[in-house]
Amino acid sequence: MDDIIVKSITRIIIPFVQLYGIFIILHGHVSPGGGFSGGALFGTSLILYTLIFGVDKAQKKFSHRVSEIAESGGILIYLSIGVIGIFTAGYFLSNKAAGFPLGEAGSLLSGGMIPLLMIGVGIKVASTMVTLFHTLIMEERL
Amino acid sequence: MGIVNLIIVVLLIVCALAIEKMKDLLGAVIVFSIYSLLMSVLWLVLKTPDVALTEAAIGAGITSILFIAIIGRTERFEK
Numbered sequence: 001m002d003d004i005i006v007k008s009i010t011r012i013i014i015p016f017v018q019l020y021g022i023f024i025i026l027h028g029h030v031s032p033g034g035g036f037s038g039g040a041l042f043g044t045s046l047i048l049y050t051l052i053f054g055v056d057k058a059q060k061k062f063s064h065r066v067s068e069i070a071e072s073g074g075i076l077i078y079l080s081i082g083v084i085g086i087f088t089a090g091y092f093l094s095n096k097a098a099g100f101p102l103g104e105a106g107s108l109l110s111g112g113m114i115p116l117l118m119i120g121v122g123i124k125v126a127s128t129m130v131t132l133f134h135t136l137i138m139e140e141r142l
Numbered sequence: 143m144g145i146v147n148l149i150i151v152v153l154l155i156v157c158a159l160a161i162e163k164m165k166d167l168l169g170a171v172i173v174f175s176i177y178s179l180l181m182s183v184l185w186l187v188l189k190t191p192d193v194a195l196t197e198a199a200i201g202a203g204i205t206s207i208l209f210i211a212i213i214g215r216t217e218r219f220e221k
Contacts, residue, residue: 032192032195037195037196037199040196040203043204047204047207051207133207136211
């Protein structure tokens with residue numbers, strides 16, 4: 001798209017969308033939302049960038065290789081935190097019994113491992129959304 | 143709260159029927175995103191802000207973009 005207004009507005013609005021996505025991911029255990037919603041918002045911001053500036057520029061910022069690593073890394077974070085529970089407490093994804101500090105309920109640093117799980121899910125969902133859209137667009141030129 | 147619920151549900155039914163009747167697929171996608179936004183407000187009225195947030199991001203945002211990308215690769219009008 002070659003419209004200066006659309007490009008400028010997109011440049012201004014993308015950081016706010018990404019900040020809101022990160023906010024929702026990090027506050028998954030104290031307020032509505034969580035890894036899935038926040039990751040979808042974060043992915044939407046990258047899709048908006050692709051839509052306005054073209055797939056070539058977007059591939060420079062967030063290439064296929066990076067999204068592959070982010071996608072596998074997100075699910076590996078989730079699994080490894082779950083496996084820690086198996087070794088220390090005997091159950092997959094066990095929280096307090098595995099020794100994660102619970103903190104004060106309602107504050108940001110609480111909930112044991114749940115914020116870490118949310119970060120993993122957020123990375124996974126965001127990169128999946130972007131990969132889906134990039135694949136759909138790139139297929140056109142094959 | 144009952145009257146708000148009723149208005150949203152009636153609008154949802156109107157949107158769903160409009161999507162089914164429309165021959166212009168791009169218009170249908172836009173009405174579908176209106177449907178998703180109304181659905182998101184309905185989830186909020188039903189006190190599930192979690193689902194409302196996801197519905198607004200997935201239903202109105204990503205689904206519409208994916209549908210529009212598909213329309214760009216195929217045809218705009220239904221035969």
